[in-house]
Amino acid sequence: MKQANRRTKLVVLTAAMVLVLAVIYACGILIPEEAAAGSFLNAKLPPSLRHPFGTDALGRDLFLRTLKGLSVSMTIGLAASAISAVIAVLVGAASAAGSRGVDAVLNWLIDLVMGVPHTILILLISFALGRGLNGLLAGIAATHWCSLARLIRGEVLQLRSQQYVAVSRRLGKSSGWIMLYHLLPHLAPQFVVGLVLMFPHAILHEASISFLGFGLPPEQPAIGIILAESMRYLSAGMWWMAVLPGLTLVSIVLLVDKAGEHLKTLLDPYSAQE
Amino acid sequence: MALEAKNVDFRYGRNQPWILKDQCLKIGKGERLAVFAPSGYGKTTLAMLLAGYLEPINGQVLLDEIPLPKKGACPVQLICQHPEKAVNPRWRLRRVLEESGPLREDLLEALGIQRAWLARFPRELSGGELQRFCVARALTSGGDYLICDEISAMLDGITQAQIWNVVLEEAEKRSLGLIAITHNRRLAGRIASRILDLSV
Numbered sequence: 001m002k003q004a005n006r007r008t009k010l011v012v013l014t015a016a017m018v019l020v021l022a023v024i025y026a027c028g029i030l031i032p033e034e035a036a037a038g039s040f041l042n043a044k045l046p047p048s049l050r051h052p053f054g055t056d057a058l059g060r061d062l063f064l065r066t067l068k069g070l071s072v073s074m075t076i077g078l079a080a081s082a083i084s085a086v087i088a089v090l091v092g093a094a095s096a097a098g099s100r101g102v103d104a105v106l107n108w109l110i111d112l113v114m115g116v117p118h119t120i121l122i123l124l125i126s127f128a129l130g131r132g133l134n135g136l137l138a139g140i141a142a143t144h145w146c147s148l149a150r151l152i153r154g155e156v157l158q159l160r161s162q163q164y165v166a167v168s169r170r171l172g173k174s175s176g177w178i179m180l181y182h183l184l185p186h187l188a189p190q191f192v193v194g195l196v197l198m199f200p201h202a203i204l205h206e207a208s209i210s211f212l213g214f215g216l217p218p219e220q221p222a223i224g225i226i227l228a229e230s231m232r233y234l235s236a237g238m239w240w241m242a243v244l245p246g247l248t249l250v251s252i253v254l255l256v257d258k259a260g261e262h263l264k265t266l267l268d269p270y271s272a273q274e
Numbered sequence: 275m276a277l278e279a280k281n282v283d284f285r286y287g288r289n290q291p292w293i294l295k296d297q298c299l300k301i302g303k304g305e306r307l308a309v310f311a312p313s314g315y316g317k318t319t320l321a322m323l324l325a326g327y328l329e330p331i332n333g334q335v336l337l338d339e340i341p342l343p344k345k346g347a348c349p350v351q352l353i354c355q356h357p358e359k360a361v362n363p364r365w366r367l368r369r370v371l372e373e374s375g376p377l378r379e380d381l382l383e384a385l386g387i388q389r390a391w392l393a394r395f396p397r398e399l400s401g402g403e404l405q406r407f408c409v410a411r412a413l414t415s416g417g418d419y420l421i422c423d424e425i426s427a428m429l430d431g432i433t434q435a436q437i438w439n440v441v442l443e444e445a446e447k448r449s450l451g452l453i454a455i456t457h458n459r460r461l462a463g464r465i466a467s468r469i470l471d472l473s474v
Contacts, residue, residue: 163359166327171374171415172347185364 017259028071054240066245068221080140081198088145092152148194189267196260200253282333304449308466315472321423325352351417355424357404368392374415419451
């Protein structure tokens with residue numbers, strides 16, 4: 001049989017990663033709340049075949065809770081990074097195509113948001129909006145667009161100086177038309193890759209803010225909540241409550257990051273032909 | 275009815291040398307002018323100024339006594355030296371052509387553009403094939419003046435002749451004002467009724 005080339009292998013690998021993520025997400029959505037409800041009879045059990053991740057202090061199965069928590073994290077991660085990426089494109093394009101004043105103001109804004117540590121900013125925004133899902137979403141979305149916006153600004157500046165754009169203008173096309181048909185399609189790879197690479201950041205921020213108690217409410221099965229609860233039992237030797245959900249979170253983040261890198265290799269014109 | 279550059283000065287930045295100084299040029303509709311100079315004498319810069327791609331530092335570019343319109347299709351169209359830079363690499367060539375107006379079958383025929391090329395991307399064609407598209411695009415846009423900036427410098431003799439025949443025929447038919455920029459003195463003599471030499 002003919003050996004598949006590297007590009008095909010990469011496509012298959014990336015598709016497999018996306019499939020794994022989708023399965024985890026679907027599991028988390030489909031598992032009913034009651035399945036994770038436990039009884040005090042089997043509280044604080046170490047990992048076993050019946051409970052692969054053990055159980056927590058309330059006797060709830062940690063594996064199911066982790067799956068459910070991951071799906072919550074993924075929803076937040078996806079929504080927040082999508083909003084962020086859209087903001088990034090709008091700000092980047094406006095900054096590059098607008099007047100000098102607009103550019104200066106937007107650059108100042110980017111510097112400002114980048115200058116404040118993310119965690120503190122998300123914490124403040126989330127707190128101001130009354131914590132919970134919405135506060136977290138707004139906080140993460142409002143802090144993660146900066147570097148992508150800068151990238152897109154540079155890209156638009158470079159594209160705008162292309163000769164075919166000048167030709168298009170002399171053929172009577174308006175700036176809006178040129179932006180829509182000549183410039184934006186060129187930004188698709190940056191947009192998609194930026195979005196995917198933002199996703200792990202968003203998930204980790206969600207977990208850390210929830211861990212600190214400024215994010216999701218404690219009854220929600222989020223990874224950050226699970227980790228925060230486990231802290232009380234770590235000194236009693238119940239390692240599984242923190243280690244297993246934590247490892248799962250890290251592996252999901254690495255998986256998304258790797259998938260994003262692969263996507264970049266596939267979409268970036270400098271490496272797409274390899 | 276004339277396109278005119280009036281005492282035009284241009285340089286690409288404050289600390290750069292003047293490329294054009296006090297340059298004058300006038301061409302009427304239906305006239306054919308060749309601009310001739312060796313490399314580095316500002317031929318392309320002059321073309322970009324006349325077609326409104328650049329603004330002169332001093333002096334004016336006037337079309338029928340008024341400055342070039344800023345909006346809408348420019349009545350002075352420029353065909354660039356490097357066709358691969360003048361087309362969007364992500365557009366199929368049908369779209370590239372239709373950017374200036376509906377396809378003109380007679381023009382495609384005359385330029386030797388095959389139907390199959392229309393469905394291709396720019397990188398799938400050679401420089402000569404792409405230049406035909408750029409010529410077709412400029413001719414469809416319906417301007418009154420056409421500036422050809424070394425459009426045939428990198429083409430073989432046959433293609434060169436074919437493209438120039440189409441351009442000259444079209445210029446004759448629509449009585450276009452034609453400015454041909456070249457550093458080939460023989461070509462300049464063949465195309466134009468008048469030659470402007472920037473090097474003297």
